[in-house]
Amino acid sequence: MPEQPRERTGHVLMVVENIPMGIDHRVRKQVDDLLASGYRVSVVTRRDLANARYRDLPGMAVLEYPSPREPRGKAGYIAEYGLSLGWATVLSLATRLHGHVDVVQFCQPPDIYFPLAWTMRGLGAKVVADQRDLMPELFAARYDHASPAIISLLHWLERRTQRAAHHTLCTNETFRGRMIGAGAAPGHVTIVGNGPVLSRVDAAAADPALRGRHKFLCCWIGMMGRQDRVDLLIRGIAHIVRDLGRTDCGFAVLGDGECLEEARAQSARLGLQSWVDLPGRVPEATVFSYLASADLGLDTSLQGEITPVKILEYMAFGLPFVAFDVDETRAMGRGASALVPPADVECYAHRVVALLDDAVRRAEMGEAGRERVRAELAWERQSAAYLGVMRTLCQRTRPQLSQRAKARTAAAPPDVRRRRRAAGTAGCGPGSPGPA
Numbered sequence: 001m002p003e004q005p006r007e008r009t010g011h012v013l014m015v016v017e018n019i020p021m022g023i024d025h026r027v028r029k030q031v032d033d034l035l036a037s038g039y040r041v042s043v044v045t046r047r048d049l050a051n052a053r054y055r056d057l058p059g060m061a062v063l064e065y066p067s068p069r070e071p072r073g074k075a076g077y078i079a080e081y082g083l084s085l086g087w088a089t090v091l092s093l094a095t096r097l098h099g100h101v102d103v104v105q106f107c108q109p110p111d112i113y114f115p116l117a118w119t120m121r122g123l124g125a126k127v128v129a130d131q132r133d134l135m136p137e138l139f140a141a142r143y144d145h146a147s148p149a150i151i152s153l154l155h156w157l158e159r160r161t162q163r164a165a166h167h168t169l170c171t172n173e174t175f176r177g178r179m180i181g182a183g184a185a186p187g188h189v190t191i192v193g194n195g196p197v198l199s200r201v202d203a204a205a206a207d208p209a210l211r212g213r214h215k216f217l218c219c220w221i222g223m224m225g226r227q228d229r230v231d232l233l234i235r236g237i238a239h240i241v242r243d244l245g246r247t248d249c250g251f252a253v254l255g256d257g258e259c260l261e262e263a264r265a266q267s268a269r270l271g272l273q274s275w276v277d278l279p280g281r282v283p284e285a286t287v288f289s290y291l292a293s294a295d296l297g298l299d300t301s302l303q304g305e306i307t308p309v310k311i312l313e314y315m316a317f318g319l320p321f322v323a324f325d326v327d328e329t330r331a332m333g334r335g336a337s338a339l340v341p342p343a344d345v346e347c348y349a350h351r352v353v354a355l356l357d358d359a360v361r362r363a364e365m366g367e368a369g370r371e372r373v374r375a376e377l378a379w380e381r382q383s384a385a386y387l388g389v390m391r392t393l394c395q396r397t398r399p400q401l402s403q404r405a406k407a408r409t410a411a412a413p414p415d416v417r418r419r420r421r422a423a424g425t426a427g428c429g430p431g432s433p434g435p436a
Contacts (some may be wrong), residue, residue, distance in 0.1 A: 009038045010102035010394030017084045022050025026194050033383050042090045063091040081110050089116050101125045102394040109135045111157040126393040129165040140228035141303050158182050163377035174305045192386045194258045194310045195377040204288035214250035216356050219290050220298040224257030232300045238270040239349035253288050256281035297321030307332050315369030320362050322351050336369025
C-alpha cells in the first residue's frame, strides 16, 4: 500500500447505497488506499455496525443515514432508492458547505445520482461513476418477466449517469464497452478490477475443524441476492448428496442477503442440514479461513456481464471452482474453472463430483488461478489505476481553486488583503485544511 505522504492531496466524497461501506469490499479497499495516500475521505452510507472501524480514523468521515428496510418487490426498491438519494443529497451538500470536495465518487448501481452529480459539478467537484453492475441486466436477472418499459428506463438512467461523470471506473471489458456506448468518452473509462488484497489472503490460516466429519469441503461465498441463484446451488447440492450418494462432502454457504432465509428453508426441506452450513454473514477473516481449508469453490451466477468477486477470491486461494459457462466468468476463470451449461443443475453436480475425485487436476487448476491473481487480478495490481484516476482529477480541481482564491484576494479591499496575508490564508493548495 502507498506510503503516507506529509500533505493531504485532496478530498474524496464517496456515496455507496446498496450495502454499508463496512461490508463493501471494493469501497473498503478504495478507502484504505486513499487514506494511505494522503487523501481525506468522506463516505455517505447506510448505518451499520460494520462501519465502526472507520468512524475514528484520521482523515476519515463516515456520514451515515438510517438503513432503509429490506425492499419487498419493485415498489420497495423505488422507496429505498428515493430515501437513499434524499439522504445522499443532504449529506453531500452539508459536506460541501464545510469545505471543498475535489472528487465525488458514486458507487453504482443504482444509477439515480446524476442530479446530485450535476449539482456537485457546479460546486467544483469532479464526478466519478464506479460502475459495479448494470441495472438493466440486474433487473432482468432478478425478475423473470422484465417489463420492456422498465428496461428502457434503466438504460435511460445509465446514459444520464455517464453524461454527468467526468470519469468512469468499471470491472471488466464488457462494462467498459457498455459505458462507452452509454456516452462515456473512451479515454475516460478505466478498468479497475476487484481482486482480493494479497496480504489478507496470505494471512489466512486453514482450520481442519471446518470440515467437520466430511472428507471434502466446498465453499460458496457472497451476498445472497435473488440474481445470485443460491436456489440453483442448493438444488445442485441435493443432487450430489441424494442422487449421486456423495455424503462425504460438506458445503459451507457463507453470506447474508435477501435470500438467506429462503436458502435455509430450501436446504431444510431437502433434508440437507447434515451437509449444508448456512451461518449468514461472517467476518472476512472467517471467510478466508474457510477458503484456505476448502477443496473446491462454487458459483451459480447466470449473469454473463459481471465478474463475481467470489471467483477471484477462490483463485487467490488456489481453489478451482465450478460455475455456469457465462462470458465474464469464462474470461476471468480460464484455467481455474470447470464450466457447465447455464442452469444445468445435474451437469453441475456431476462436475463437482468429478473434480473432488481428481486431486491432480484440482491442484493444477488451483495453481493456474493463484498465479493469475497474483500476476494480474489482485487488488495490489489494480490499485495504481484507481489512485491514478483520483490523483489526476484532484490535480485538475486544485489549480482552479488557487486561481479563484487569487481572484477573490485581488478583488478584496486593501485592508482585507493585508489581514489575509498576515493570517496566511490567501490561496488554496494541496496542504490546505478542509472540513473536519
